[in-house]
Amino acid sequence: MGATKTAHFTDQQNRIATIAKALGHPARIAIIEHLIKVNECICGDIVNELPLAQPTVSQHLKELKNAGIIKGNIEGNSICYCIDENTIAILNTYFLKIIDTGAKKKCC
Amino acid sequence: MGATKTAHFTDQQNRIATIAKALGHPARIAIIEHLIKVNECICGDIVNELPLAQPTVSQHLKELKNAGIIKGNIEGNSICYCIDENTIAILNTYFLKIIDTGAKKKCC
DNA sequence: TATCTATATCGTAATATTGCAATATTAAAT
DNA sequence: ATTTAATATTGCAATATTACGATATAGATA
Numbered sequence: 001m002g003a004t005k006t007a008h009f010t011d012q013q014n015r016i017a018t019i020a021k022a023l024g025h026p027a028r029i030a031i032i033e034h035l036i037k038v039n040e041c042i043c044g045d046i047v048n049e050l051p052l053a054q055p056t057v058s059q060h061l062k063e064l065k066n067a068g069i070i071k072g073n074i075e076g077n078s079i080c081y082c083i084d085e086n087t088i089a090i091l092n093t094y095f096l097k098i099i100d101t102g103a104k105k106k107c108c
Numbered sequence: 109m110g111a112t113k114t115a116h117f118t119d120q121q122n123r124i125a126t127i128a129k130a131l132g133h134p135a136r137i138a139i140i141e142h143l144i145k146v147n148e149c150i151c152g153d154i155v156n157e158l159p160l161a162q163p164t165v166s167q168h169l170k171e172l173k174n175a176g177i178i179k180g181n182i183e184g185n186s187i188c189y190c191i192d193e194n195t196i197a198i199l200n201t202y203f204l205k206i207i208d209t210g211a212k213k214k215c216c
Numbered sequence: 217t218a219t220c221t222a223t224a225t226c227g228t229a230a231t232a233t234t235g236c237a238a239t240a241t242t243a244a245a246t
Numbered sequence: 247a248t249t250t251a252a253t254a255t256t257g258c259a260a261t262a263t264t265a266c267g268a269t270a271t272a273g274a275t276a
Contacts, residue, residue, distance in 0.1 A: 002230030002264050008159040009134035013141065017134040024129025025234085026117035033121065036209045044252065051116040056235050058254055077243040078252055085207045092207060095200045099193045101144045110234050110260030133264085152222070164265050166224055171263095185273040186222055 019091050022067030027052055027060050032083065035070070041080040127199050130175030135160055135168050140191060143178070149188040 006014055022028060027050060034049050035042055047057045061081065064070045068087040073080045114122055130136060135158060142157050143150055155165045169189065172178045176195040181188045 002232075004133060004135075004232090004264065005159065006134060009138055013134040013137045017132055017137050020128045020137075021132025024125050024132045025112065026114060026121040026125040027112075027234095029121045029125050029128075030117055032206065036206060039209055040213055047253090051113065052234095053236050054253075055237080055255080059234080062254085074243095076252095077250095082213060083206060083209070085209075088203050088206050092200060092203045095196050095203070098140065098144060098191060098196050099200060101147055101191070101193075103193060104147065110262075112234065112262085135264095155223090160264095161266050162223075163225080163267080167264080167266095170224085182273090184222095185220095 016091065016094055019067050019069065019087060022063050022069055023091075025060065027057070028064055028069075031057075031060060031064065032069070035081065035083050041073070041075075041082040043075050043080045044078045046081065124199065124202055127175050127177065127195060130171050130177055131199075133168065135165070136172055136177075139165075139168060139172065140177070143189065143191050149181070149190040151183050151188045152186045154189065 009017075023032075030050060031046060034046060046061070047054050050057055052060075061070070061072070065072055068084055070081050071084050117125075131140075138158060139154060142154060154169070155162050158165055160168075169178070169180070173180055176192055178189050179192050
């Protein structure tokens with residue numbers, strides 16, 4: 001025991017959970033906010049923006065990439081990161097459904 | 109080491125991450141989907157809907173409650189749960205900003 | 217009161233995440 | 247070819263999460 005019982009849930013439930021989980025850390029939110037602030041691809045200064053060591057930042061970037069939240073293009077000897085808004089849109093659509101249902105509910 | 113360095117990030121970054129983290133498990137997504145499907149408060153049958161033992165479900169409900177995603181009202185000897193769409197809306201607003209920025213970005 | 221039903225809490229094992237130092241890799245610059 | 251700069255990987259310790267059996271709690275019902 002201890003491991004998430006992924007196989008017992010639907011693909012969609014697992015996909016939504018994976019994206020949300022990747023966003024569930026303040027360092028990863030800070031990375032995204034930096035990408036928003038600059039409003040273009042970032043090549044390199046993410047480590048300097050965060051209060052974390054380089055390997056830790058690299059690991060967080062990897063998780064965001066695995067979840068499809070950011071994309072990374074190799075650009076010379078650095079890497080250019082930017083947000084993949086399509087992935088965020090999947091969550092957004094899901095949340096809109098929740099908000100919509102919440103507004104129509106009959107109690108609480 | 110090992111613990112998240114919460115103190116190094118802003119309150120907003122931590123708040124967003126906390127809500128996203130609570131949604132980052134398929135069982136908790138399944139709970140929310142059940143609440144949506146029924147479209148009203150649920151008093152009791154959540155345990156029967158999930159492939160998990162009662163203490164595990166109770167723990168997941170507690171996490172959703174702590175993050176403000178669901179509300180629970182005592183109703184006789186059972187508890188009535190429903191979604192707090194205001195909390196989801198916080199995330200939704202945040203993500204809309206990301207999508208908007210993504211659409212305007214200059215590269216990738 | 218005794219019992220049943222619903223939910224929460226405790227204790228604990230298995231597993232996952234976080235963070236970083238050390239090291240590896242890769243491409244550019246000299 | 248060597249050095250420099252940027253990023254990734256490895257290995258490991260600290261901490262957190264997940265899951266569940268056992269047990270506790272609290273309201274309803276007989």
